[in-house]
Amino acid sequence: MRHFTPPSKGKEGQLTHDEVVTVFHEFGHDLHHMLGLPNYGSSNWMRAEWDAIELPSQFMENWCWDKEMLKSLSSHIDTGEQIPDDLCDRLISSKNFFSAYDLLRQVELSLMDMELYHGAPRDIDEVVKAVRKEVRISPVYELDRFPNTFSHIFAGGYSAGYYSYKWAEVLSADAYEAFVEAGNIFDPVTGAKFMAEVLEASGKRPMKENFVAFRGRAPSVDSLLRHGGLL
Ligand SMILES: [Zn+2]
Numbered sequence: 032m033r034h035f036t037p038p039s040k041g042k043e044g045q046l047t048h049d050e051v052v053t054v055f056h057e058f059g060h061d062l063h064h065m066l067g068l069p070n071y072g073s074s075n076w077m078r079a080e081w082d083a084i085e086l087p088s089q090f091m092e093n094w095c096w097d098k099e100m101l102k103s104l105s106s107h108i109d110t111g112e113q114i115p116d117d118l119c120d121r122l123i124s125s126k127n128f129f130s131a132y133d134l135l136r137q138v139e140l141s142l143m144d145m146e147l148y149h150g151a152p153r154d155i156d157e158v159v160k161a162v163r164k165e166v167r168i169s170p171v172y173e174l175d176r177f178p179n180t181f182s183h184i185f186a187g188g189y190s191a192g193y194y195s196y197k198w199a200e201v202l203s204a205d206a207y208e209a210f211v212e213a214g215n216i217f218d219p220v221t222g223a224k225f226m227a228e229v230l231e232a233s234g235k236r237p238m239k240e241n242f243v244a245f246r247g248r249a250p251s252v253d254s255l256l257r258h259g260g261l262l
Pocket of ligand 1 (some may be wrong): 060085088
């Protein structure tokens, strides 16, 4: 259970940007729950594929990084003044800081996980070294034993599924991009289509097909790269 910053004495409650992102994220899960077809029971969203469960939630987060949205969401607590452009720009830059490095780190962990669960048993250190050689850009301490504490894939239920974090980001960024392409991040036609083809169809059709029905094509990684300031 996540607790939000309580109001200080005599003031309205104020959320940090991080907390706002959490509200949007969880609201995405709520929408998925509420709009999924009722004949699949109250837990219909659990029937969505593991690697797509975070699609609706991460999709919602995108609005928290749009300047127009940021300005409509927040104002100065005392003066009511709108958040200045410069502050929006700095906030967005802070999200993109080290984004390529972070992305590669997730790719490294995902590959490590896949390789360890794939094929014949091999020496863990050798697998890890091979993956790092392929994707890592900074050196690692010789005696590093990170896999020993990679509890996500050994005890957390993510075995061979760690990639789902990144994959859901690919899907959510590319889904959001449909609004950018429509020229309006509040475009009601695109919104209704997302609701019908992705949220409501969840559980009755594979998410891969939902995505294609919404976007008219397979997911592309370009949107995620653009969102991270990498394209
Ligand atoms: Zn979530």
